[in-house]
Amino acid sequence: MSHQNNPSFEIRSGNWLTVDGKTLRANALEETADSETYRTVSVDELHEILTLGRGAILHAIDALYVKTRQKNPIGSVLKPSIFVAHLSQPTQAIDTFTQEGLANRTNVFNDPTELQPRFRPFWEAVKQSGFTAEARRMGQSEGSWLLARKPDTTHVLRQLNFKESEAMCDIRQTLIDLPTSEHIPHLAAYQRVGEEEIDRTDNNDPQKRARDQILLMLAVTKIKDVSGHDPSLVKEELLDALDYAANMGFDDITDLIEEVLKR
Numbered sequence: 001m002s003h004q005n006n007p008s009f010e011i012r013s014g015n016w017l018t019v020d021g022k023t024l025r026a027n028a029l030e031e032t033a034d035s036e037t038y039r040t041v042s043v044d045e046l047h048e049i050l051t052l053g054r055g056a057i058l059h060a061i062d063a064l065y066v067k068t069r070q071k072n073p074i075g076s077v078l079k080p081s082i083f084v085a086h087l088s089q090p091t092q093a094i095d096t097f098t099q100e101g102l103a104n105r106t107n108v109f110n111d112p113t114e115l116q117p118r119f120r121p122f123w124e125a126v127k128q129s130g131f132t133a134e135a136r137r138m139g140q141s142e143g144s145w146l147l148a149r150k151p152d153t154t155h156v157l158r159q160l161n162f163k164e165s166e167a168m169c170d171i172r173q174t175l176i177d178l179p180t181s182e183h184i185p186h187l188a189a190y191q192r193v194g195e196e197e198i199d200r201t202d203n204n205d206p207q208k209r210a211r212d213q214i215l216l217m218l219a220v221t222k223i224k225d226v227s228g229h230d231p232s233l234v235k236e237e238l239l240d241a242l243d244y245a246a247n248m249g250f251d252d253i254t255d256l257i258e259e260v261l262k263r
Helices: 043-052 054-071 090-096 117-128 154-159 166-176 184-201 206-226 231-248 251-261
Strands: 009-012 016-019 023-026 038-041 082-088 132-137 144-149
Touching (some): 009 054, 016 023, 038 043, 043 054, 043 117, 054 082, 082 117, 117 132, 117 144, 154 206, 154 251, 231 251
Parallel strands (some): 023 038, 023 082
Antiparallel strands (some): 009 016, 082 144
8 A cells, every 4th residue: 555654544525434535345356447546456455545544534423423514404314335346247236136135225335245255354344444334336437435434333233133123123214204303202112012022022031031021122222323312312212222242151242342442
């Protein structure tokens, strides 16, 4: 990397990362790219760059969130993701995504199994640099990209196999279009429906009941986190979930929550 000890990080056009004036491009398909526009990077190089630029990227995420919130003060605004590396051209989707990924019509990918194996180490490089990874298929000219966002409990819930009921999902979708000042009754409803589901399924298994209660706590906290609630309150709720998991001896959950708290 040029200027290796002091690279220049910039977020252009909203949320596109450039390093020393160039866009990063994963070398998974081993194709040449315009050297004036792109810097082709290996997995190790991507990890090094994102680790060095972590502070600048996190600052950009916060700044973009504040800017968007100011433009849309009455709606629900989610924390943005940053485009950190180009993966492939629009015509290379079949080389980039698995059948599961190609069937994902949202074009937003939160599970590395939706990527072909050659791209998964780049996903891990984003994670190892202290971010939550994401991939997207863009328009006819942009192709597919790897993104980084602030760590939240999304990966915790996925790894622990948390499943929302249809009613919970409907409530969460309702929250997207509301300002945070109007979230309280809907969050209470989400919590209530989740507890009713636990009561219905976990009556005879105290350990499973406790795990599901912790996952519900984390699900509510995630909604608050990504929609811009007070970070100090979000942290308090994460610490409450951590204490609960530690007291129950759920080491797998405590390890994952501690990872989020390090962000």
